[in-house]
Amino acid sequence: MTTFTRISEEDQPSISTSAEHTISEIDPLLYGGFAEHMGRCIYGGIYDPTNKNGLIDENGFRTDVIECMKELKVPIMRYPGGNFTATYHWLDGVGPRDQRPKRVEAAWKGVETNHFGTDEFMKWCEIIGAQPYLALNMGTGTLEEALGWLEYCNLDTDTYYANLRRQNGREEPYGVKYWALGNEVWGPWQVEQASKEDYAKKAYQWGKGKSFPIPLVLCGKDGHSDWDRYVLQECLKVTDLHSIHIYTFDMEHYPNATSPKAAERAIEIAASLIDLARTEMDYEDFPNFVTKPKTSHRPKISFDEWNIWNPIRAPGNKGAEELYDVSDMTAVALWLNVFVRQARHLSIATIAQSVNVIAPLMTNEEGVIKQTTYWPLLLFSTYMRGHSVAVHVRSPVYRGRTTPEWLASTMDISLLDVSASLSDDNYLNLAVVNVSDSKSIETSLPAIDGPVEVFCVGGNDNDIRDTNTWGSQKVGVKESTWDGQGKFLFQKHSFTLLRWKVNPSRSKIEDFDTPVEGKSATVLNALHGA
Numbered sequence: 001m002t003t004f005t006r007i008s009e010e011d012q013p014s015i016s017t018s019a020e021h022t023i024s025e026i027d028p029l030l031y032g033g034f035a036e037h038m039g040r041c042i043y044g045g046i047y048d049p050t051n052k053n054g055l056i057d058e059n060g061f062r063t064d065v066i067e068c069m070k071e072l073k074v075p076i077m078r079y080p081g082g083n084f085t086a087t088y089h090w091l092d093g094v095g096p097r098d099q100r101p102k103r104v105e106a107a108w109k110g111v112e113t114n115h116f117g118t119d120e121f122m123k124w125c126e127i128i129g130a131q132p133y134l135a136l137n138m139g140t141g142t143l144e145e146a147l148g149w150l151e152y153c154n155l156d157t158d159t160y161y162a163n164l165r166r167q168n169g170r171e172e173p174y175g176v177k178y179w180a181l182g183n184e185v186w187g188p189w190q191v192e193q194a195s196k197e198d199y200a201k202k203a204y205q206w207g208k209g210k211s212f213p214i215p216l217v218l219c220g221k222d223g224h225s226d227w228d229r230y231v232l233q234e235c236l237k238v239t240d241l242h243s244i245h246i247y248t249f250d251m252e253h254y255p256n257a258t259s260p261k262a263a264e265r266a267i268e269i270a271a272s273l274i275d276l277a278r279t280e281m282d283y284e285d286f287p288n289f290v291t292k293p294k295t296s297h298r299p300k301i302s303f304d305e306w307n308i309w310n311p312i313r314a315p316g317n318k319g320a321e322e323l324y325d326v327s328d329m330t331a332v333a334l335w336l337n338v339f340v341r342q343a344r345h346l347s348i349a350t351i352a353q354s355v356n357v358i359a360p361l362m363t364n365e366e367g368v369i370k371q372t373t374y375w376p377l378l379l380f381s382t383y384m385r386g387h388s389v390a391v392h393v394r395s396p397v398y399r400g401r402t403t404p405e406w407l408a409s410t411m412d413i414s415l416l417d418v419s420a421s422l423s424d425d426n427y428l429n430l431a432v433v434n435v436s437d438s439k440s441i442e443t444s445l446p447a448i449d450g451p452v453e454v455f456c457v458g459g460n461d462n463d464i465r466d467t468n469t470w471g472s473q474k475v476g477v478k479e480s481t482w483d484g485q486g487k488f489l490f491q492k493h494s495f496t497l498l499r500w501k502v503n504p505s506r507s508k509i510e511d512f513d514t515p516v517e518g519k520s521a522t523v524l525n526a527l528h529g530a
Contacts, residue, residue: 002341002419005394006412014394014444017420019428019502021390024344026421031381033074033130033354034305035121036082038108039319045355045363046124047116053366061124064368068361069128069354072374073381076178078133078304078350079121083107083316085183086139086191090149093117094168106191109317118152119165122174131177133304133348136206138182138199138219139192143206150179154214178348180217180304181206184245186227196227200234207238215240217302217348222246223266223273232277237295241347244270245305248335248403253327253464253493255403256308257435258413260335262404263306264342265411270301271345300347306335307351308373309358320357324371325465326458326475326493332360333376333417333433333457333495336384340419340431343388351377364470371468372475375457379477379497383429389420391430398435416441416490422502430498434490437464441490445498448484452500455479459491 001023007013035041049060057063080088087106093114094100100114125132134153136146151161153174162173181203185194194202199219207216218239221227223246232242244266248259278295308331314322322328339349355361360374395416402408417433434441440460456478466474482488482498490496 001388002391002393004412004414005392006397006414007394009396011394011396012444013396013416013441014446015416015418015430015432016392017389017428017430017447019389019422019426022387022422023390024388026340026343026385026388027347028075028385030339030343030346030349031073031377032076032078032133032304032348032350033069033072034078034082034350034352035080035354036352036357037080037084037088037105037112037116038082038316038353038357039321040356040363041353041359042116043113045357045359045361047120048363049115051365055367059120059123059127061127062363062368065355065361065363066124066128068368068370068374069130072378074128074130074354076133076348076350077121077125077128077130077354078135078180081107081135081183082305082352083183083187083190085135085137086141086185088137089141089145090118090137090152091145094119094152094164118149119168119170122153122170132174133178133180133350134176135180135183138185138202138206139190146206150214176214178215178217178241178302180219180243180302181239182219184221185219186221196230200231203231203235204238207235217241217243217304218299220244220270223270223301228270229273229276232273236274236277236299237297240299241302242270242274242299243302243304246303247305247307247309247352248331249308249310250403251310252401253437254398254435255401256327257330257334257433257493258398258407259403260331260338261411261413262407263303263335264338265407267301267303267338267342267345274299274301301345302348302350303339303346304348304350305352306349307353307358308332314358321362322358323467323469324360324373325467326372326462327437327464329372329376329458329475330433330435330493330495332373333380333431334435336376336380337417337419337431337433340380340384340388340421369468369470369473370476372457372466375475375477376495379455379457379495380431383423383427383497383499384419384421384431386421386423389422389428391418391420393418395441415439416443426502427499428502432490432496432498434492434494434496437493440492442487443490444487445484448498448500450484450500452482452484452498453479454482455497456491457495459494459496462493464493
């Protein structure tokens with residue numbers, strides 16, 4: 001949570017915070033990833049069995065990508081899509097590879113070999129230390145097929161699909177915790193697009209059982225649409241998370257860097273829609289209408305597709321390979337600030353995607369490039385953990401064109417965008433994006449006492465359009481220290497993380513919301529004959 005005071009260019013900017021002002025726990029799953037059968041994300045990215053340069057392990061997995069995923073501490077991976085989900089039949093991707101069928105792939109207009117499937121994905125997740133998150137095919141798929149996949153992954157029974165998993169070399173169940181009820185079913189680009197009424201009816205039937213507890217993720221839209229309102233009203237009781245998908249981008253720096261603020265409003269509206277779905281009006285005592293709770297169950301939000309993406313510059317059916325610059329880096333850092341500020345409402349966030357496809361990592365036959373956007377992800381995942389902390393910012397504002405257009409008329413766009421966290425080892429972490437492309441901002445930081453570790457990406461050493469390419473790594477993390485005295489200069493077009501040791505005198509924090517542990521859900525009580 002950040003409060004804000006708009007000031008003139010001549011006034012003194014300041015950032016005020018305190019270790020005592022914790023708000024809510026930051027779910028570690030906010031730093032998740034996403035792998036879809038699209039472009040070179042899987043083949044040539046995660047899985048590259050024909051690589052001739054010694055960059056693969058015995059499974060055919062890229063070892064340099066694995067090292068980066070471990071460095072990022074990726075906690076959860078969403079799979080197999082994305083749009084790919086709507087025509088994916090999981091049985092095509094299990095068993096001996098030479099017996100797996102090649103299929104025409106409808107989402108991205110390619111051919112799917114199915115050489116990488118469920119067991120390979122589970123193995124890769126195990127290696128990088130991430131838990132798997134699977135999306136069910138609610139396009140061309142059936143409930144029977146979904147139940148079979150659930151059995152294959154999670155059951156230890158003497159039944160057909162559990163035994164098929166054993167036959168394929170895996171004795172113990174995988175224990176997949178999170179399952180999505182389709183992907184972007186509202187989209188006109190989807191195979192088997194559905195109306196909100198038809199989707200809600202189907203999702204309710206798939207999720208209404210109670211005897212096999214797994215968290216189910218409802219297919220939302222952008223968090224502030226009538227689709228979101230309706231499906232929450234109809235399905236809230238049988239789901240545990242509500243998904244949001246938003247991509248941002250603009251060719252001009254300021255609209256590009258500030259556009260993730262739209263996601264902040266989307267989270268706030270989606271949280272309100274969740275609470276609206278939990279209540280109902282009591283009209284019996286006219287005219288003294290009151291609201292009363294329909295349920296105490298309060299799903300959180302899964303922001304399971306987010307990133308900077310210009311689909312014209314990087315079309316999906318051509319692999320969506322973006323080259324990210326310093327402006328994009330500041331936008332990703334601002335995205336992550338939004339997630340920390342809104343941590344109370346969020347349980348999962350997965351950047352789309354993790355390798356090659358609009359990704360922080362790019363591979364070729366000889367190695368991997370860490371794009372500009374890799375570095376804020378690394379710093380947030382490493383340090384912005386524990387609890388989110390309240391911040392008050394005094395800063396000049398940006399007053400120009402925004403994307404989306406309504407952003408400028410809805411909220412102040414501070415030139416200093418800030419979030420803060422208190423880590424479990426009692427470090428206060430301050431994440432600051434200076435979106436100005438021309439002005440470093442000298443800022444008062446009254447809360448700081450003692451030596452400060454400083455990590456900076458971008459800034460005075462870089463041009464706003466600098467990128468990291470093969471043989472030219474212009475953007476990375478610059479480390480230094482500061483004594484904490486006087487004012488701090490946040491460099492132009494930069495992301496800076498400051499961290500220092502504190503001694504908060506506080507009792508154990510009891511968060512308003514408890515973590516989701518699958519209060520709803522089975523994909524259907526048919527699994528146990530209930």
